[in-house]
Amino acid sequence: MKPVKTVVASVSLACIVLMGGCASTLFFPVKPAEKAADKVIDDVWPDLVKPVAAAEAKKS
Amino acid sequence: MNIVQAFFRAALLPAMSAGLIGMPPAFAQTEPDLDIDSPAIVSLVKSIANRFIQLRPHLDAGVIGLTHDGSIALHDVAKIDARALLALDALILEENRDRATLYREIARANHRPEWESDLRATFGRRWISRMPAGWFYRNDEGKWIRKS
Numbered sequence: 676m677k678p679v680k681t682v683v684a685s686v687s688l689a690c691i692v693l694m695g696g697c698a699s700t701l702f703f704p705v706k707p708a709e710k711a712a713d714k715v716i717d718d719v720w721p722d723l724v725k726p727v728a729a730a731e732a733k734k735s
Numbered sequence: 736m737n738i739v740q741a742f743f744r745a746a747l748l749p750a751m752s753a754g755l756i757g758m759p760p761a762f763a764q765t766e767p768d769l770d771i772d773s774p775a776i777v778s779l780v781k782s783i784a785n786r787f788i789q790l791r792p793h794l795d796a797g798v799i800g801l802t803h804d805g806s807i808a809l810h811d812v813a814k815i816d817a818r819a820l821l822a823l824d825a826l827i828l829e830e831n832r833d834r835a836t837l838y839r840e841i842a843r844a845n846h847r848p849e850w851e852s853d854l855r856a857t858f859g860r861r862w863i864s865r866m867p868a869g870w871f872y873r874n875d876e877g878k879w880i881r882k883s
Contacts, residue, residue, distance in 0.1 A: 703853040704766045711769040711841060711854075712861035719784045724865050 773844045779837045786830055793823060800871030800879060805838060805859035806831045810871045810879055834858075 716724060771780075790807070793799045793815075800810040807830055812820055838858060842851040863872045868882050 703850055707766050707769045708854055708857040709861055711771045712858045715780055716861060716865050718780050719787055723867060
């Protein structure tokens with residue numbers, strides 16, 4: 676019985692680690708990342724673009 | 736002990752306590768803003784902003800363009816002489832080094848180093864989406880396109 680438990684535990688742990696890796700990509704926070712990018716772009720191209728980040732912050 | 740209990744005790748609990756798994760951000764109530772205020776990030780953004788003054792004429796002229804992966808690259812070298820090209824090459828190198836460090840630093844500041852490539856792709860999309868018409872960008876198929 677003990678070897679079976681060990682195998683089940685090892686396989687389960689491997690699956691969880693794998694799922695964790697996939698989840699971090701799957702659950703990448705797209706909106707906050709876009710907001711961060713817009714803030715950076717507002718700072719780098721101040722005379723070129725309408726500041727999106729500031730406008731959205733005002734709205735919310 | 737049934738198999739579910741065995742799974743929970745042997746695998747799930749140790750993995751959770753070791754921080755291997757956690758609540759995915761998408762399941763959280765709201766997605767918090769990313770931290771982009773670390774001194775390293777602020778300094779990189781300042782450096783990129785300062786360099787933009789030198790890069791802008793080349794972007795306007797189509798000598799260089801943006802790439803889908805958040806970098807910049809030479810587009811049309813026929814428009815400048817060899818000496819200017821040498822200086823521009825150095826600028827491009829510095830710019831891409833800063834940008835790569837920026838994406839890595841944002842991932843690191845948010846304790847998710849594995850996000851670096853997703854951040855790079857997201858920034859790439861936003862740079863291109865917000866750049867003015869007339870500039871060039873290279874898409875993920877390697878094709879240069881003039882933004883209209």
